[in-house]
Amino acid sequence: MGEKMDSDTKKRNVESDRLSNLPDDLIHKILSFNDTINAIGMSSLSPRWRYIWKSIPYLEFSSDDFSTLRMFSKFIKNVLSGRDNEREVSSVKLKFRGKASQAFVKKVIDCAFSHNVQQLTVTCMIDSKVEFPLSLFSSHSLKHLTLKSDYYGSRKGSDRRTSITLTSMWELPALTTLHLDEIPLCDDNTDEGIGLISKCVNLENLTLTRCRIMGSNGFKICHPRLSNVKIERVSCEASTVCLIAPQLKNLSIRGWLGRYQIFAPDLAYLLLEDINLNFTADDFHSLEKVDICISSPYDEVPFEVVDLLQRLHSVKSLALNLEILEFLSSHVEGLSHQPSPFGNLESLKVYPKKVHEWELPKEIVTVSREVKNYLLDGSPSAKFTMVSREECRLSSGDLLQLSLG
Missing domain, CATH: 3.80.10 (Leucine-rich repeat, LRR (right-handed beta-alpha superhelix))
Structure with a gap:
């Protein structure tokens, strides 16, 4: 029994030594896959990791990890005061509930900007109308900014009448x-x-x-x-x-x-x-590549569809959903005297938008010769690919059987 305990202890020591020997950059990378509270918790994995969280260049805070905003604010204060202030911060993520005027919001953003942060993500979970002063954002280093409001993360199940309103201006010359x-x-x-x-x-x-x-x-x-x-x-x-x-x-x-x-x-x-x-x-x-997918082209006016296609005359790779071609095939009079606008076309792909039986039109319209000529006559050597609805209906099981022969 004692020998087994000694063996387990030696094994843990070997594993701890391996972790301790990892370079700081790799440890930082490992810890970056966790938010800050879990990164600090992982410090117990190795004696050398005990304080390495203080130099992590990635900070991620979420009020979801705390039962009260007061505890959340206190945690942020302790982390920021415990950091090695000589280390720069490259990325910060902050997710919080309540008003943007709360002191911890400014503390996190000020810390980020004072340490030359390059990426910042702020998510505000909304329970009521919230003002977000853009004057909080003033940085000469920030390159990537994501600003979100989260209605569905709200404990009160708030609706769209709640909102976050941006006020004042921001100045972000490096963004x-x-x-x-x-x-x-x-x-x-x-x-x-x-x-x-x-x-x-x-x-x-x-x-x-x-x-x-x-x-x-x-x-x-x-x-x-x-x-x-x-x-x-x-x-x-x-x-x-x-x-x-x-x-x-x-x-x-x-x-x-x-x-x-x-x-x-x-x-x-x-x-x-x-x-x-x-x-x-x-x-x-x-234009090099265009993809147009309209779920209900039958709500459109034919000349608007043709007018759009005319504007795409320089495109080399064009993808259209099948329903557009079916719609045009029902109004070929608008194409009968129109030359093909596509003189540079190298490939045309047609694919169905609707693949469920109940979504299909009652009468399937065959793609007319006039529509094909309109699309391809200007570039007769263009590669033409047409995906049928039957191909789209193939289940994953059918595809597996086909692949197995």
């Missing part, structure tokens, strides 16, 4: 990437657009996810250096969203039923999914 998730944008901080990005002079990547744009004067996104923009499930009281980005290369728009005006002469990639085709833009002369 290259901004992601706003479920953040209302209103006239106070838009100036008929996202005026709050006007002082982010190096911004290249912008993502708006499930944001509410309030105000009826129209909404404008205008920035000279934007290169990548994603707009997903955004709701807007204004009838028109205007995007002006002369250096824009990649644009994705999902789930928008309003009108878009786009000025992006250097656009190379365009994704349009489940949007209203009430869409105006200058011709795109640099």
Whole structure:
């Protein structure tokens, strides 16, 4: 019995020695996969790890780990006061409940900015209307910022009448990437657009996810250096969203039923999914790849679909959902005298959006010769791939059987 205990002790000592011999950078990397409270808990794995949390360049705090905000605030205070202040902080994540004016919010953000943080994610769990002063964000080092509001993390089961409101302005000259998730944008901080990005002079990547744009004067996104923009499930009281980005290369728009005006002469990639085709833009002369997927093209006007396709004349790789072609096949009179606009097309892929039986139209429309000619006559050597609904219906079991022969 005693020999077995001695053996177990020796084994633990060997394992502890192995952990102790790891370089600091690797230990930091291991601990970075945990939030700060668990990273500190892992310090017991090795005597050498006991204080290494003090130099971790990644901080992650969540009020979900504590029964009260008072305990959460005290934990943050102890961690920040115990850190090695000569070590920089590269990434900070803060998730909290309640008001942004709470002292611990400012402490965490001040610590991040005073240690030249480059990535910051702030998630506010909302139970009521909350003001978030953008003056909290003032940094010359921050490159990536994500700001979220979490309605579903609320203990009170709050609804969309609760909101986080951005107030004042921020100044982030080094910022290259901004992601706003479920953040209302209103006239106070838009100036008929996202005026709050006007002082982010190096911004290249912008993502708006499930944001509410309030105000009826129209909404404008205008920035000279934007290169990548994603707009997903955004709701807007204004009838028109205007995007002006002369250096824009990649644009994705999902789930928008309003009108878009786009000025992006250097656009190379365009994704349009489940949007209203009430869409105006200058011709795109640099398009490489386009993917258009409209779940209900039968709600559209035929000439709007054709007008959009005409604007994509320079594209090399084009993907369209099958329902668009079926819709055009029901209105071939609009194509009969139209030459194919696609003179540079290298590949065309057609795939079905709807694959469930109950979603299919009552009468399946065969893709007409006129539609195929319109799409391919300008580039007869283009590779044409058409995925049928039958192929999409194949279950994973069927695919496994096919792969096994």
